[in-house]
Amino acid sequence: MSSTSATNMTMMMKNYLHFTAGDNLLFQTWHPDSSGxxxxxCxxxxxxxxxxRWLSATRTGLQSYWHQRALALSANGTLAEKCCEDEDSVSAQPVSKSAPSQNKRTVPPFIVTHDILRGSIYAIHALLGYILMLAVMTFQAAYVISIIxxxxxxxxxxxxxSYSSY
Incomplete structure (x- = not known):
């Protein structure tokens, strides 16, 4: 790295909280340098x-809805697991509807529409977290205060x- 580029980089990036304008925000072209x-x-x-925060609350509400829907579908027998072809396997015995205690699942079933949407919402939520983190890493105090x-x-x-129980 040449001394000129190192000098320019140290002039651009301040490693302490500051209120001076001129830091790049997310992109090199997004360079707010006036008060407006x-x-x-901000x-x-x-x-x-x-x-x-809205997406986090929405995601929790949807997870609760998906959990209730999965329970309803499994209670109706729509998501009943198919038995193995092996006759001497104990786990191949079908679960009777008269014994609901045997029908409890520890992991919700995979439902394509629920899980694809859940994964997409999580990815957007993570992206927002990274965007906010990168803004804080500029050490621009106005950005930090705005985010908080x-x-x-x-x-x-x-x-x-965002705090609902199943």
Missing amino acids: AMAGA IGLVLVALFE LGLGIGEILFGRM
């Missing part, structure tokens, strides 16, 4: 943090929905 651009970036980060405020407001608005 900084305000816009508002955008608050909205991303709010969306992250957005997460706090989002928790106030949506937090009660």
Whole structure:
């Protein structure tokens, strides 16, 4: 690395909390350097943090719904497991509907529509977390404060929905 590029890099990146404008946010082209651009970036980060909390609450609600739906489908026999072809296997015995204690599952069944959607929502949730983390790693104090405020407001608005029990 040449001394000129090392000097430019140290001038761009500050390794301490600061309020000075001019840091890149996520992309090299997103470079808020005026007070209006900084305000816009902070508002955008608050909205991303709010969306992250909403998505977390929505995901928990959907997981509860999917759990109830899987229980209903398995109770109706729609998701009943097929027996093995082997006659002397003890596990090949079909579960009778008169003995519900034998029908308990420890792991919910794989339902394609539920699991693909659950995986997609988790991927978006992880992406939002990484976006917020990268914004914090700029050490721009206005970004950090905006993210903390957005997460706090989002928790106030949506937090009660994200703690549901099956």
